[in-house]
Amino acid sequence: MTTVDDLPIRDDLRGQTPYGAPQLDVAVRLNTNEHAFAVPAPVIEEMRKRLDAELPELNRYPDRDAVGLRTDLAGYLGHGLGFERVWAANGSNEVQQQLLQAFGGPGRTALGFGPSYSMHPLLAAGTGTRWIGSLRDPDFGLRADAAVAEIHRHDPDLVFLCSPNNPTGTALDPAVIDAVLGAARGMVIVDEAYFEYARVGTRSAIELLPGHPRLVVTRTMSKAFGFAGGRLGYFAADPAVVDAVQLVRLPYHLSALTQAAARAAVSQSAALLATVEKIKVQRDRIVDTFRESGIPAAESDANFVLFRVDDDQKAVWQRFLDRGVLIRDVGLAGWLRVTAGTEEETTAFLNAAGEILGERGETSEHSAAKSARGTDERSEEAL
Template sequence: MTSLDDLPLRDNLRGKTPYGAPQKTVPVALNVNENTHPIPEAVAHDVLGRLAAAILTLNRYPDREFTELREQLAAYLGHGLVADQIWAANGSNEVLQHIFQAFGGPGRSVLSFTPTYSMYPLLAGGTDTRWIGVPRADDYSISIASAVAALDEHDPDIVILCGPNNPTGTPLSLDVIDAVASHARGMVVVDEAYIEFAPEGTPSALSLLSKHPRLLVSRTMSKAFAFAGARVGYLAADPAVTDALRLVRLPYHLSALTQAAALGALAHSDEMLAMVGEIREQRDRIVVRLRELGFTPHESASNFVLFGGVDDPHAVFEALLDRGVLVRDVGIPGHLRVTAGTEAETRTFLTAIAELAAERGNRMTS
């Protein structure tokens, strides 16, 4: 059979591996930062009714401009936004891909602060955009001084700021975003995939859009809305930016079914987001208990916790898996990451990690 090496693949893609996390059937899956709470039954019935109505129109192409969805997303975001400032696609990854296609490409560069979301360099490679990873501070934070220095050194065409950051959960200061948007020559993307899990009153980069025409704020319905399987991501930006993204999107890229499902979820946003408070509680519970067990959980404003002090992440990962709990080894030495699930899922994880800590003793943490 032909191997990948036998194909005329682009040189910048050779040796790369696709994005992916282990897909295993386990009682407690806490590895990909999903919202593990089920969709409320009443919401599910409404979404189902909307899907049934949409099926009757599948002989026709969907609304190419997904007008109603953009209107409802603007209403959900607030901040005086209007439909012309909204873009959406099949997950926030496709939204980011559109940005890279429109503003990146050969001879251009994208900069972010590492460790961060592992899809960013893959999207860069897929669009032949040069990737620049600038290390964060030891606590994974970004300061104004370090951000401005990175911009001065590298002069990127695109900057991506992930806040709260994945995979560390680190909050992102609005002052840092403002400074980067003021200093950058190119486009500045703030990835707010986890912003709904931040503490109440945390300001969003949406508040800076009127000040910075090259600022883009990306969001997703996968996390707080418990809608990961629907694949709906979106952004808010200047209307000129959404015009630019139309140049690279595929025709009718959002299906009628996707639009119907997203509209159903947005119509019940209060019910869909009611579980966010409980997820925050479980996240904080994980932090407290891991600290008691001798680990070093990092500050998190997301729905997951990155914790250090693990002497052999692979061994601990496998030991947890043997107990029916799937977490994530994100490749940071001495660390693992766990999603904050339901109360029962959190209890199962904490019981399993405590048992391992007791069994392995000083060999477990360092």
Template sequence: MTAGLAGLPIRDELRGHTPYGAPQLQVSVRLNTNENAYSLPDEVVAAMERALAATLRDLNRYPEREAVALRAGLAAYLGHGLDASRVWAANGSNEVQQQLLQAFGGPGRTALGFTPAYSMHPLISTATGTGWIDGRRSADFGLTVSDVVAQVREHRPDVVFLCSPNNPTGTSLPLDVVSAVLDEAPGMVVVDEAYAEFRRPGTPSALELLPGHQRLVVTRTMSKAFALAGVRLGYLAADPAVVEAVQLVRLPYHLSALTQAAASAALAHADVLLDTVEAVKHQRDRIVATLRDYGLTVADSDANFVLFGQFRDQKAVWQALLTRDVLVRDVGLPGWLRVSAGTPAETDVFLAAMKELV
């Protein structure tokens, strides 16, 4: 915290914290933020340009407040019998999760997550005045039914965060774990599926459990598989009552007309945009196999990134890669680093650098 902040009457629970963010450095191979390495296809760019152009003359008016057309498009994409009443959209899945904590968390309430997991969950909890509880994972970063049930029973949290695939480990959850949490948890269960499109065949989605589970929420994003990190569009699927609840706390006209237009145009070309998913998965699997051939320990991944180690000093390895013009992520997990799956050329450079280092 800066000297300037120290002189302000900032909330006590915010003191000593630093803003979230990965290093934004100028390097040739940037593999630290799990972006989709492939640029938007020309036909999608053209469609988005037309959609934005049609919106520009009406920017003197507020956007469509409930984004019903966009939500209907997202529901159609997800399938599972969903419609607009069961989908909500906001500025990235982070805002969606913040709204969930504003509605179901807050002062005097707690949220439980199983770390290592997405580092924004405890930060959003702190920002909304929700107490954060660090849950445990096994040595292979997995979660078992007995593990999660015992921890939920111990802490009785108002909100439980489950990540599948998990960030930073890339591991997915079997549905019996999610079901067990739903049966035991007294409050909301949020399954963060930001990387769901990159799952290996046969890996289920918690969307299958939505019928009959009013307290289940599944969050997704268009930042990863859709290659729209710059648009900032996240969404949830849940019971209509959950959508009503987050509408109580959302800011007025929170999704700009430009965001809605760009996201809707992208959804209309989902098949084209998702063509890159298989290419990314191929590079991910290549990274896993090659790093294991190098003798490193690598976590199984259903995401577009790979967690690898175990190093005596991961910071030294991170720096050694940076000197070779490759930027990966030090997620603060001793002995481990995370690398995003990039293009074939980027993967070549990363793997060649790692071969030198090991």
């Protein structure tokens, strides 16, 4: 049988495996940071109306530049943005790939600070861009002086920052981003895929766009909007960046159906984002429960929690799966990541964690009572 390595594949792709999390049919799926709540019925009805309007015209190409959708997204972001400063594609991965196609490539480099989103180096590899992996602090934060020192050391063409960071959940102080902008000669891409889950007072890098034409802030509708199946990502930047990306985008890359469904979702953003606070309560419930039980857990401004395990994380991951709870092994030795789900899903996870990691403090039942009260003490203390 012919294998990939028998084909004339690029040398730098030999031995690589495709990116992807396990897709398993289990009772509790908390491994891919999907929004836990289904799309509300009124939003589905609005999507249906807009999709029905597009069906008779499917023999025609869609709006190539998706101006209507970009206008809607600019309105959602605010900050005085117009459509000319927003670009959209099939998920934020495609958005970032287009940025690497335009500003990276053979002979150019991209720098990131790990542990962080594992797709960034894969996207770089796919575009022939050399990836430089620097490290965050031991507490998963990133200091401005440390970031600037790495930029001066490597002089990259692109810098990737993740805020809130995946898989740690850590948000960046805008002062760190501002320092990076001052040190980098190339593009600075801030991945804000999880920004809607951030705690009150967390500031977006979008605030830094004025006067910084090489800053790009990427977002997605896959997370807080519950639109993962719709595949829609976007960025905000200087209009010149939008012009540059259009040089490499595929023609008609966003289907008419994708644009219609996404516009419906943006028009119903209040209904879709109404459950974000419920997710944040469950996220904080997980962190509080772990810490009161003596289990280290990282600060999180996302819809997931990174927590420490004493044993081999692969074996612990399997023990959760054996109990019908699917979480994520992100390849970080001694750590696992869990998505904050519904109250019922979170309870199932905490029950499993109590059995696997040992009940060294607060029980999951006590934690459920705290969740029902809707407390958010940790978030208040962190501000």
